[in-house]
Amino acid sequence: MGQGTDLDAVLARLDAGRGAAIDRLLEFLRIPSISTDPAHSQDVRSAAEWLQKELTELGFDATIHDTTGHPMVVARSHTGTERPLLFYGHYDVQPVDPLDLWHRPPFDPAVETTDDGEVIRGRGAADDKGQLMTFVEAFRAWRDVHGQLPSDLILLFEGEEESGSPSLRPFLQDHADDLRASLAMICDTSMYSDGRPAITTQLRGLVGEEVVLRGADRDLHSGSFGGLAANPIMVLAQALGSLKDGQGRVTLPGFYDGVHDLDDALRDDWQALGFDAEAFLKRVGLRIPIGEDGRTPLEMVWNRPTCEINGIAGGYAGDGFKTVLPAEARAKVSFRLTGSQEPAAVRAAFRDHVRRFVPDDCEVEFHPHGASPASVMDVSDPAFNAAKAALSEEWGREAAFIGAGGSIPIAGDFKQILGMDSMLIGFGSDDDRIHSPNEKYDVSSFQKGARSWARILSALRPAQGTTSS
Amino acid sequence: MGQGTDLDAVLARLDAGRGAAIDRLLEFLRIPSISTDPAHSQDVRSAAEWLQKELTELGFDATIHDTTGHPMVVARSHTGTERPLLFYGHYDVQPVDPLDLWHRPPFDPAVETTDDGEVIRGRGAADDKGQLMTFVEAFRAWRDVHGQLPSDLILLFEGEEESGSPSLRPFLQDHADDLRASLAMICDTSMYSDGRPAITTQLRGLVGEEVVLRGADRDLHSGSFGGLAANPIMVLAQALGSLKDGQGRVTLPGFYDGVHDLDDALRDDWQALGFDAEAFLKRVGLRIPIGEDGRTPLEMVWNRPTCEINGIAGGYAGDGFKTVLPAEARAKVSFRLTGSQEPAAVRAAFRDHVRRFVPDDCEVEFHPHGASPASVMDVSDPAFNAAKAALSEEWGREAAFIGAGGSIPIAGDFKQILGMDSMLIGFGSDDDRIHSPNEKYDVSSFQKGARSWARILSALRPAQGTTSS
CATH class of the missing domain: 3.40.630.10 (Zn peptidases)
Incomplete structure (x- = not known):
């Protein structure tokens, strides 16, 4: 037969x-x-x-x-x-x-x-x-x-x-x-x-990382200490805010090692999909692709690595206002990886980056949350x-x-x-x-x-x- | 008598x-x-x-x-x-x-x-x-x-x-x-x-401000959207992290208008107090004054304005890890004022600064929390x-x-x-x-x-x- x-x-x-x-x-x-x-x-x-x-x-x-x-x-x-x-x-x-x-x-x-x-x-x-x-x-x-x-x-x-x-x-x-x-x-x-x-x-692969930044051993009054004592939220904002530059690129040294451009066949295949980024974003109330300059939207999500802050907490964020200078701030950060980026290298570069912002009298703690290439x-x-x-x-x-x-x-x-x-x-x-x-x-x-x-x-x-x- | x-x-x-x-x-x-x-x-x-x-x-x-x-x-x-x-x-x-x-x-x-x-x-x-x-x-x-x-x-x-x-x-x-x-x-x-x-x-005076940044109309999966859709926590980190420069100075244009140096008599009086910043900080587990370069610690808390992040929240910050790209992030920020700084001008400069970071498809909301010179x-x-x-x-x-x-x-x-x-x-x-x-x-x-x-x-x-x- x-x-x-x-x-x-x-x-x-x-x-x-x-x-x-x-x-x-x-x-x-x-x-x-x-x-x-x-x-x-x-x-x-x-x-x-x-x-x-x-x-x-x-x-x-x-x-x-x-x-x-x-x-x-x-x-x-x-x-x-x-x-x-x-x-x-x-x-x-x-x-x-x-x-x-x-x-x-x-x-x-x-x-x-x-x-x-x-x-x-x-x-x-x-x-x-x-x-x-x-x-x-x-x-x-x-x-x-x-x-x-x-x-x-x-x-x-x-x-x-x-x-x-x-x-x-x-x-x-x-x-x-x-x-x-x-x-x-x-x-x-x-x-x-x-x-x-x-x-x-x-x-894409994934590196998850939690960072905990500790300053004083208690929440401080920002009147008595503001401008004098380290503020863990400010330190964290500076460390995390500088992870991406104005062109949407991740700033960690060596981050793009192992990231490859699409070959022509795949580029053609993806082009043929006619992905409508605006329509895709519109479904969730957005409009503008924010990835790297010069990349197509499909590349941004499928073939380019990224860094996202998944959660952040510190100080008083409830109703009203408390002028505390908090003892601690924490964030969850993840990297999506492409090509042959090494999760361990990305994690190490992230930790080095954050440590550069941490004053000598503060402490930083890192907790890994998964790593896959x-x-x-x-x-x-x-x-x-x-x-x-x-x-x-x-x-x-x-x-x-x-x-x-x-x-x-x-x-x-x-x-x-x-x-x-x-x-x-x-x-x-x-x-x-x-x-x-x-x-x-x-x-x-x-x-x-x-x-x-x-x-x-x-x-x-x-x-x-x-x-x- | x-x-x-x-x-x-x-x-x-x-x-x-x-x-x-x-x-x-x-x-x-x-x-x-x-x-x-x-x-x-x-x-x-x-x-x-x-x-x-x-x-x-x-x-x-x-x-x-x-x-x-x-x-x-x-x-x-x-x-x-x-x-x-x-x-x-x-x-x-x-x-x-x-x-x-x-x-x-x-x-x-x-x-x-x-x-x-x-x-x-x-x-x-x-x-x-x-x-x-x-x-x-x-x-x-x-x-x-x-x-x-x-x-x-x-x-x-x-x-x-x-x-x-x-x-x-x-x-x-x-x-x-x-x-x-x-x-x-x-x-x-x-x-x-x-x-x-x-x-x-x-x-010192005080300006309190709450900022709420909204991106997508729901939390997104960072696999599907990461690198493409705006991340409100990242936007907020970039806006807040750039409020202070490497010399500890607040970067808002015009922020130091109305801030005066100490006159000699007061400078002598304060000098005579023998303020021990290290001992003061040590009581709360810290050691290093982080204020502006070239200022004494007492000036930092009494005669220099500052900006502090009092609280921040966004995304998932609980136990474990969720790879969300959050719909919203918020922070409470306060400024301590000196001299004749105008609270309304500081508030306006802060809002202008934050708005510069907000992508066109995101929304930012500001809530005032008090203002006193x-x-x-x-x-x-x-x-x-x-x-x-x-x-x-x-x-x-x-x-x-x-x-x-x-x-x-x-x-x-x-x-x-x-x-x-x-x-x-x-x-x-x-x-x-x-x-x-x-x-x-x-x-x-x-x-x-x-x-x-x-x-x-x-x-x-x-x-x-x-x-x-």
């Missing part, structure tokens, strides 16, 4: 099984697997068990691994000679508060017809159970057509993503030999904002263009390589611990209301998402359909 | 009446006249009535004036031809929390013997009932010796000083003709820190040197003209509304624990304070003792 014919059969199978696939997802969504709420810890386990049972029925060797938190579900098809592909998703969901803003109970999901088409409504529909099931339904159709699963699949589904994934890194370290693959497929992302299919090929995937790997072509075919429009301004820690962990790149492909939409009341996932995303994975599997495993028959 | 002899008799009378005077003060201190606590409003009135009765017995025409808050007590001796002297004090006291830190009930005052001598312990002993009674006891002894009060005294005792004196300015405005005097005597201050008697001849007394008025000589004589050491870094709003109000300077003379000590548990007033301060006023009265009214006989 030819490869094209196989794929057509798998896609046809997915279309024929659409109703049953939705029913399975609804069943999965009924399990209230809220990982942050200890009252739901048994539900989280039930969701893991539900997955284990599904995957076992499909022919996977599926295991539940206990951790100090919620369990990991690991499933694999029989091991062949190829280097495997790893598929990552999470089966835990966000809390549902405020409950009264939901128009249906969050764990009584249903297909609803809206002006924009059919949607699957319920907590976890988009984040991430619906997306995770696009994998599973593609595997199921593949097995139905070929009589067996693609060989060399590894599935890793965690139950702590909405709680910060505390067990994930230790688990990857402990099971590195079993989990190492040629590429990781991560389904926890969205399409480009206009609904164009996309593969996220670069993510940027993830830049090697898109010269033919798999990326193969997947891009598959997505374009399924959606009838050119898929794009895009960036992301945020960090997806799992991609960095896969790179760092398992040495593999990630292909981030998801079918979420901007209006899915993830983490909010009335979360939904478009039925079309679910269906075409599964079909997309079938196409990608076919593109990356062209020979598998026939070698086993 | 000669003037010296009269004064000696008054001083002798004060010494003989010491025990009775302390008993009267203890009785006054037993009235829990906490002005901030509505539950004590009848007690505040009782304290006013206690004063009215005492003053009437002394021969004053004493009246209680109701206000929208607590009453004013105004008393006057019969009006002569001279321009009167006004004496100001307050009969309300601070709250007593935390009560369990008091070693005796705050309103069960007593004389206690300590290692440093006898003290009167109780709420209000130093702030301000004990100080106020130094006036009254001086007047009493004067009357006992001369048969009548000095003519042309006006007493103004308020019951809202610890609540911000909301009724004071309207009262001064409504009764300006009755209260206008040649000079106001204010007893609500301390001696210089080493126990040297002092007259405060200049006070510096008070600089005219020490060429012979009364100042006469009072200084009287204090030096009583305390056996050279009295000093000093400054104060804080504002005493009543002095500004007297100047602005009644056109008169104030002579600020008090006998409090740094260790009186005003506003704190276990407040005390040294018996020696009480006794020598009353004697000081007798000497000052005698110096300023040399002829009065005999004109009436």
Whole structure:
């Protein structure tokens, strides 16, 4: 049987099984697997068990691994000679508060017809159970057509993503030999904002830092001490205010080491997206991109590092006025990194910068809050263009390589611990209301998402359909 | 009878009446006249009535004036031809929390013997009932010796000083003709820190300002928006951090207009105080004066203006870390003024400065929190040197003209509304624990304070003792 014919059969199978696939997802969504709420810890386990049972029925060797938190579900098809592909998703969901803003109970999901088409409504529909099931339904159709699963699949589904994934890194370290693959497929992302299919090929890294500045051993009266005693808020304002210059550039020495300009192909891809920065900012009440002079808005968020002050506190900021000269001021500062910027070097440069402002009789304390380098995937790997072509075919429009301004820690962990790149492909939409009341996932995303994975599997495993028959 | 002899008799009378005077003060201190606590409003009135009765017995025409808050007590001796002297004090006291830190009930005052001598312990002993009674006891002894009060005294005792004196300015405005005097005597201050008697001849003014900076209409994810969208904390840090330059000078254009250098006499007086900035700062855990290059530490707090950030808040500053790009940041900023700096001009320059940093798509809001010019007394008025000589004589050491870094709003109000300077003379000590548990007033301060006023009265009214006989 030819490869094209196989794929057509798998896609046809997915279309024929659409109703049953939705029913399975609804069943999965009924399990209230809220990982942050200890009252739901048994539900989280039930969701893991539900997955284990599904995957076992499909022919996977599926295991539940206990951790100090919620369990990991690991499933694999029989091991062949190829280097495997790893598929990552999470089966835990966000809390549902405020409950009264939901128009249906969050764990009584249903297909609803809206002006924009059919949607699957319920907590976890988009984040991430619906997306995770696009994998599973593609595997199921593949097995139905070929009589067996693609060989060399590894599935890793965690139950702590909405709680910060505390067990994930230790688990990857402990099971590195079993989990190492040629590429990781991560389904926890969205399409480009206009609904164009996309593969996220670069993510910014993050350095988080808290700085605490202490002056006098108590709040002072600014009449008695103002102009004589150091003011920690002023010191902090001077240190933080000088982190960016008038051109929007971060002033730390060496900060831009390892930051690379876009290559022409990616620049063209991004240009073709027609990103409307003004419209993007208008949705949140703003208008003007404030990044570095001479950079496009998409570069600012995807390919340029930045420094942001995320929080600041000191002295009296309540109602009225107190003329205190405060004992202490603190701020949380984060850097988004691109290219090969080294988190440790950025952290050190930041601390050196702040220390230059601190008078000798004051104290400064730094607390690190996470560090991850940027993830830049090697898109010269033919798999990326193969997947891009598959997505374009399924959606009838050119898929794009895009960036992301945020960090997806799992991609960095896969790179760092398992040495593999990630292909981030998801079918979420901007209006899915993830983490909010009335979360939904478009039925079309679910269906075409599964079909997309079938196409990608076919593109990356062209020979598998026939070698086993 | 000669003037010296009269004064000696008054001083002798004060010494003989010491025990009775302390008993009267203890009785006054037993009235829990906490002005901030509505539950004590009848007690505040009782304290006013206690004063009215005492003053009437002394021969004053004493009246209680109701206000929208607590009453004013105004008393006057019969009006002569001279321009009167006004004496100001307050009969309300601070709250007593935390009560369990008091070693005796705050309103069960007593004389206690300590290692440093006898003290009167109780709420209000130093702030301000004990100080106020130094006036009254001086007047009493004067009357006992001369048969009548000095003519042309006006007493103004308020019951809202610890609540911000909301009724004071309207009262001064409504009764300006009755209260206008040649000079106001204010007893609500301390001696210089080493126990040297002092007259405060200049006070810094104050401009308070709250600035609120708004960017997006919600907190943003710094991954999605960082580097593209304006960050109100960064804008604020840049605006506030640039308010002072590397030499400790405030950078606002025109800020130093009206700031005067010390004249030689005052410079010598201050030099003679031997102010030990390092010791002063060491008590609060600091070491290094941070004011303008080339200025002495005393100049920094008494004769130089400053800018202080009193409070700042924005974004997430709690435990852990949130990578938000906040919708809003706010700060409270105050300026201490000297010389003839104009509060309105300083406020306007500050606002202009901040606005220069605000991107066009962000909003800035300013809220004024008070404005008062510096008070600089005219020490060429012979009364100042006469009072200084009287204090030096009583305390056996050279009295000093000093400054104060804080504002005493009543002095500004007297100047602005009644056109008169104030002579600020008090006998409090740094260790009186005003506003704190276990407040005390040294018996020696009480006794020598009353004697000081007798000497000052005698110096300023040399002829009065005999004109009436």
